[in-house]
Amino acid sequence: MSDQLSDTKKYVIGTKQQYSKSFSFEDVNAFAKLTGDVNPIHINREAAAESIFKQVVVHGMLTSALFSTIFGTIYPGKGTIYLGQTLKFVKPVFLDEVIVAEVELTALVEEKRIGTFSTRCTNAKGEVVIVGEAKLLMP
């Protein structure tokens, strides 16, 4: 029993982790090629200038991937299995903006090892650009 307990990672509700990144025009073009999402608002500066956002917008799924970066490489890290994610794209993310992704452990079903995290991305002005919730199978 004590062995079993010592094998189980301890998780503290309220634990937060962050990861910051910006995306260049080249990054967004590379993502467009990888996914086929060649919507002009992401890859054509002239077309984007005529859009409601007046400039190139980073793909929402590219920015959202920063949550996965935290989960898979920082916390909980290796062995994490991503079960689900909800995403609200509250504001557009523009090229070269430093985006801070933050996750916070809000609930844990210990016997099933299922962790719930609030997740959000914030821009340099402090505006929330993406908000949602993640479910993970904890390592």
Add this chain to the structure above:
Amino acid sequence: MSDQLSDTKKYVIGTKQQYSKSFSFEDVNAFAKLTGDVNPIHINREAAAESIFKQVVVHGMLTSALFSTIFGTIYPGKGTIYLGQTLKFVKPVFLDEVIVAEVELTALVEEKRIGTFSTRCTNAKGEVVIVGEAKLLMP
């Protein structure tokens, strides 16, 4: 009034659109570099072989981006604004598997131009690998 009506695209509940794609080891490595998600299960064949999945797994967010590809480039297409997406990662996606992403318009609030879509990705065995729902501001 008739002008206004003719300016409004007609959307039919039940409309479906698909997009198919597979991801190579190089694609997954490129995505890892773009996002910082260098979890060994995505980029290290040896480490992945020792994982529960026994092989390299494509990032969930990379596969999920195929929904955005449909919305931004096929249907509804140009001018679409992505409001939100829910994702359940039901099964892992492996390298070079052909994944079919499919979206279906399930509801429309005409006065707000908000469309709801069911979204899912299926592998070549016909297994659903990702399922969820999207909200769009329709063009």
